[in-house]
Amino acid sequence: MGAMELRPDSHGKVRDIYDCGDSLLMVASDRISAYDFILPDEIPSKGEVLTRISAFWFDKFQDIIPNHLITMDVSRYPEEYQRYADYLTGRSMLVRKAETVPIECIVRGYLTGSGKKTYDQDGTVCGICLPEGLVEASKIPSPIFTPSTKAELGEHDENISFERCCDIVGKDVAAQLRDASLAIYTAAAEYAATRGIIIADTKFEFGFIDGELTLIDECLTPDSSRFWPAEGYEPGRVQPSYDKQYVRDWLRANWDMTGEPPHLPEDVVSGTAKRYQEAFEIITAKEFKPMKENHVAH
Numbered sequence: 001m002g003a004m005e006l007r008p009d010s011h012g013k014v015r016d017i018y019d020c021g022d023s024l025l026m027v028a029s030d031r032i033s034a035y036d037f038i039l040p041d042e043i044p045s046k047g048e049v050l051t052r053i054s055a056f057w058f059d060k061f062q063d064i065i066p067n068h069l070i071t072m073d074v075s076r077y078p079e080e081y082q083r084y085a086d087y088l089t090g091r092s093m094l095v096r097k098a099e100t101v102p103i104e105c106i107v108r109g110y111l112t113g114s115g116k117k118t119y120d121q122d123g124t125v126c127g128i129c130l131p132e133g134l135v136e137a138s139k140i141p142s143p144i145f146t147p148s149t150k151a152e153l154g155e156h157d158e159n160i161s162f163e164r165c166c167d168i169v170g171k172d173v174a175a176q177l178r179d180a181s182l183a184i185y186t187a188a189a190e191y192a193a194t195r196g197i198i199i200a201d202t203k204f205e206f207g208f209i210d211g212e213l214t215l216i217d218e219c220l221t222p223d224s225s226r227f228w229p230a231e232g233y234e235p236g237r238v239q240p241s242y243d244k245q246y247v248r249d250w251l252r253a254n255w256d257m258t259g260e261p262p263h264l265p266e267d268v269v270s271g272t273a274k275r276y277q278e279a280f281e282i283i284t285a286k287e288f289k290p291m292k293e294n295h296v297a298h
Contacts, residue, residue, distance in 0.1 A: 004027075004084050004088075006018065006080070013031065013033040014028055014029055014032070014050070014223065015027065015028050016029060021078075022096075022097065023097060024094075024095050025077060025078075025088075025094055025095075026093050026095055027088065027091060027092045028046075028048070028050045028051045028091045028092070028218075029046075029047050030042035030043050030045065032046060032244060032247060034244055034247050034248050034261075035248070035257065037261045039261050040260070040263050041269055043269060043272050044273045045276070045288070045290055046273065047091035048091040048291065049221075049276045049279070049288065050221045050222070050223055051091050052280060052284070052291075053222075053280055053284070054093075054218045054221055055069065055072060056283065057188065057220045058215065060187075060188075061187060061188075061215070061219075064180075064183055064184055064187060065180050065184065065213065065214070065215050066209070066213075066214045066215070067215040067216070067219070068098055068207070068209065068214055069094075070093075070094045070095055070096060071093075072090075072092065072094075074089055077092075077094055087292075089292040090291030090292060095216070096214075098206075098208060098209045099207050100205070100206075100207040101169055101173065101177065101206045102149070102150050102168065102169070103148070103150065103165055103168065103169060103174075103177060103206075104148040104149070104150055104157055105145070105177050105178075105180075105204040106145070106146045106147060106148060106201060106202070106204075107143050107144070107145055107146070107181050107185035107204070108140060108143065108146055108201040109189055109200060110137055110138065110140060110228075111125070111130070111134050111138045112136060112137055112200055112201070112226065113201070113226070114159060115201075118159075119134060125146055126144075126146035126147070126159045126160065126162075127161035127162070128144050130144075136235065136236060136237060137228075137233070137235045137236065137237065137238070137239050143185055145162065145178040145181050145182055146159060147162065147164075147178075148160060149168075162178065165177070176213050180206065181204050184219075185202060192227070192283065193230065195283060195285065197228070197242075197282055197283065198227070198228040198230050198233060198239075199220070199225055199226070199227060200226035200228055200239070201225065201226050202225035202226075203225070204219065205218075220283075222242050222244070222279045223244070225243070226241050226243060228240065229242075242276070242279035242282070243275065243276075243279075246268060246271050246272050247268060247272055250264065250265070
């Protein structure tokens with residue numbers, strides 16, 4: 001059961017969620033997934049990096065949109081969780097419950113990934129026509145909102161058009177999702193540029209709390225975004241990134257994607273941990289020090 005004896009009420013690829021009545025406890029593990037597989041090795045401090053980056057952005061954008069964070073102070077959590085303070089400190093958030101909107105809200109500022117594939121086929125990304133002549137990592141003239149459905153664990157999300165998004169959640173909610181997503185992305189991209197980072201694309205999740213659209217889950221982390229170093233950025237090639245690309249590249253070279261995923265070599269584990277921590281330090285302008293010595297799950 002990992003570092004806590006309590007069984008989570010919901011178990012994702014990376015996060016475990018505990019129902020605390022009128023709130024939820026979200027705990028980011030050090031698990032890492034790639035190609036929809038959870039890998040057998042953990043990345044030290046990854047959960048804390050993701051949680052603390054989200055908290056940084058939640059605080060930064062609270063004037064743009066409310067978020068679901070109540071506290072990261074374990075002493076304010078329900079009593080049964082406080083004896084796990086060593087593990088929970090830094091990697092967990094007590095959050096308000098929200099009525100989750102069943103849409104992944106993706107904003108793309110640069111052409112890469114699945115967007116590049118469809119652009120090469122017909123000049124569009126999620127039904128949006130883009131100018132001719134764009135190449136891998138080209139900046140899109142203005143950021144685009146490209147929603148997808150939220151798939152069950154183990155399934156792939158499906159890119160959808162804005163019209164299909166309207167069919168699923170209604171025109172009013174779809175417009176709110178689009179406008180909020182573009183506003184947050186634009187503000188984040190402008191800030192990140194001052195730190196030497198390009199945010200190529202990112203994914204947000206929203207819910208309603210007391211009838212108000214609210215930013216939930218994680219926000220602008222290396223797991224939900226592509227962060228590229230601005231230094232050396234050059235359209236026409238795949239950019240290096242502050243995320244799990246290191247892991248994906250090693251798997252592609254060393255695994256045929258059948259059966260259980262293999263163990264990662266120590267240098268891939270440590271290299272990936274370093275990339276996550278670098279992302280934290282560049283974005284927050286603070287040195288990464290674990291809030292508690294990293295607890296090793298048994």
